[in-house]
Every structure is written in structure tokens, then in C-alpha cells.
Amino acid sequence: DAGITQSPRHKVTETGTPVTLRCHQTENHRYMYWYRQDPGHGLRLIHYSYGVKDTDKGEVSDGYSVSRSKTEDFLLTLESATSSQTSVYFCAISGSGVSGANVLTFGAGSRLTVL
């Protein structure tokens, strides 16, 4: 997806290990989001950022932390991965938008498997 990349795209790890997912954007958008997608649960917001060093919790933030030290990068960290965190993680970005519509642009996703 133009302007937004996620890494790694796939990762397999073991329970208890730390994991960091990276979202990088070249659009200079102010807002960045981390979602997880699971069957039967749709998309759930983990954390979001409204500027450098400005972040807030979403609906499923337990077990996750984020950091945004510069506009283009938003990191999602699982301090000690658990099997319940096996999921597909999506990063999204949005600008302020003249219309205020807050249209999200999504990355291609990072598939994480915790054994």
C-alpha cells in the first residue's frame, strides 16, 4: 500500500518473548493507529497516536505498548507475547483532512503467531 509499510509481514514467536511491530508512513499524516483483526471480532483498536509522543489507548490495549518518536514511525510492542495475541495486526494512518472525514489508509498487515 502506497505510503504505509508494516514490518515484519509475518512472524512466529514463542510465548513470553517480546515482539515489536513497526509501521512506517511517508504521507506525513498526523494520526496513526494499530488494530488487530480476529475471526468473529472484526477490527479492534489497540492504540492510536495523534502526534509525536502523543498516544492513547484503544479498546484492547492490555498487553500492548506503543511509541511514536517521529511522525513517520509508530511501533507496537508486545512485552511478553501470549497465544491470545496471535492475530493479524494492521496499521492505519489518517490526515486531518479538509473534509474532516478521517479516511483511514491501511497497511498490508502483519501476521503474528505466538506458539
Next chain:
Amino acid sequence: GEDVEQSLFLSVREGDSSVINCTYTDSSSTYLYWYKQEPGAGLQLLTYIFSNMDMKQDQRLTVLLNKKDKHLSLRIADTQTGDSAIYFCAERNNAGNNRKLIWGLGTSLAVNP
């Protein structure tokens, strides 16, 4: 709390029209969106509608909004096999500085040749 509901599956024949429905509960919604997700990919915006509109048309796509019933629909004319995907409805309100969207679970559209 706020909720968005969609039927989970829809199957249509190629060339027919598809109608995907969505209901929401938040009467202060300002924008409503339709996103499409193809297998193994992220979501991409199809279209959105502002709450003071009741219809929006964009090529094969028609969005209808009934604010009184809190009902949103997406009609895809002349559905093609390439339209097979999951379609997500989402809504946003302007409470405070809330830029978070409320998502439906997605409708999986299967287009049969």
C-alpha cells in the same frame, strides 16, 4: 455503547446487483464508511457518506443512508468476481475529539460465475 451490525455472508451471481446492509446505534454519527478487504490484504476505502446526505453514487457503487432508521446500505451494480471480498461498515461521531471508528464485523461477499 455504540454498535455497528452487518450480516456476515452474502452470495450473488455474477452480473446481478449486490446489496450489503449495515445498522448502527449512534445517533450522533457524522460519517459512515464502506471499506473493502481482499484476501491477505489490508482494508481499502470504497466510499463514505456524510450524515446530512441520504445518497451517494460513485460508478457502480450506490450508498443509501436512512438516518431515521440508522440504516446504511451499499449497492454494487453488475457485480463481478473481482468484487468478492469482505465489506466493512464503520461509523464515526464527533464526540469530543474522537477520531476512532466503530466497525462492523464485515460481510463476506461471494460472487458466483
